[in-house]
Amino acid sequence: MKGTHVSLSLYRCRITGLLVVAGALLGGAALIAAPAAAQERSIVMASTTSTEQSGLFGHLLPAFRKATGIDVKVVAVGTGQALDMGRRGDADVLFVHDKPAEEKLVADGFGIKRSDVMYNDFVLLGPKADPAGVKGSDIVAALRKLSESGSSFVSRGDKSGTHAAELRYWKEAGIDAPAGKMSGYKECGCGMGPALNIASSTNAYVLADRGTWLSFRNRGDLDILVQGDKRLFNQYGVMLVNPQKHPSVKKELGQQFINWLVSSEGQKAIADYKINGQQLFYPNANEPGA
Numbered sequence: 001m002k003g004t005h006v007s008l009s010l011y012r013c014r015i016t017g018l019l020v021v022a023g024a025l026l027g028g029a030a031l032i033a034a035p036a037a038a039q040e041r042s043i044v045m046a047s048t049t050s051t052e053q054s055g056l057f058g059h060l061l062p063a064f065r066k067a068t069g070i071d072v073k074v075v076a077v078g079t080g081q082a083l084d085m086g087r088r089g090d091a092d093v094l095f096v097h098d099k100p101a102e103e104k105l106v107a108d109g110f111g112i113k114r115s116d117v118m119y120n121d122f123v124l125l126g127p128k129a130d131p132a133g134v135k136g137s138d139i140v141a142a143l144r145k146l147s148e149s150g151s152s153f154v155s156r157g158d159k160s161g162t163h164a165a166e167l168r169y170w171k172e173a174g175i176d177a178p179a180g181k182m183s184g185y186k187e188c189g190c191g192m193g194p195a196l197n198i199a200s201s202t203n204a205y206v207l208a209d210r211g212t213w214l215s216f217r218n219r220g221d222l223d224i225l226v227q228g229d230k231r232l233f234n235q236y237g238v239m240l241v242n243p244q245k246h247p248s249v250k251k252e253l254g255q256q257f258i259n260w261l262v263s264s265e266g267q268k269a270i271a272d273y274k275i276n277g278q279q280l281f282y283p284n285a286n287e288p289g290a
Contacts, residue, residue: 042071043253046091049191052076054211059273078160089246092254097161097236111239118270118281119235124226126205137228143173150184152204156195157187166207211280
């Protein structure tokens, strides 16, 4: 009987030990799972360099995180590249500014329900002395003069929304695909901030969105020379990448961000973003026909 008692004691000890080990393993798994679950409360948003470099996201995203607990990781590239990320499923949400290309993405089945969010406008910048004599409110007439003057022009050349708009204006001015046709036309293949830096350091002309220009500090001799043309209107839109094409898309979290962005709270946050008292973007998600 004594031997049996010892065997039972050893058995109980082994069972207890196994339970402790199992508990430790489960506890460790829980500790690993907790951060993983927390990490899942985030989305990837592909957006433009203009929204990033203007400082808008530094203002908007903390407010969204406070309201929902969701982190937004921004990949700031040209609109064309952002849309390509959507096609590949490398982002959950797209926030860009080339409406025809955005609508095509939705029509092709890679995006869901594009919504207007906000707008600002493009401006043509150049040396204050304006050697090409472009100053005014007609962007097409200004580009014609610029092409005839031989003055330097910096193009982003990156398939961004700004680059797409610029090429539309050149085409209206009678110059299709200006690269290689104009001696002063240089493509940098870069974002809005770097393009402005190049134009500032070389006294060149450049098309920019007003938001990035207002936040830009290294202006040198640059000034706004052409503004106010209705063709310079710059609309921004947002859409969810289609989870039916890419199951990895975080549909619920991405839709929460879109819903917040077009809500009265999100729209107010956009309107409240100012630099030196100047508003950079104007919300219009709820305007009919925006």
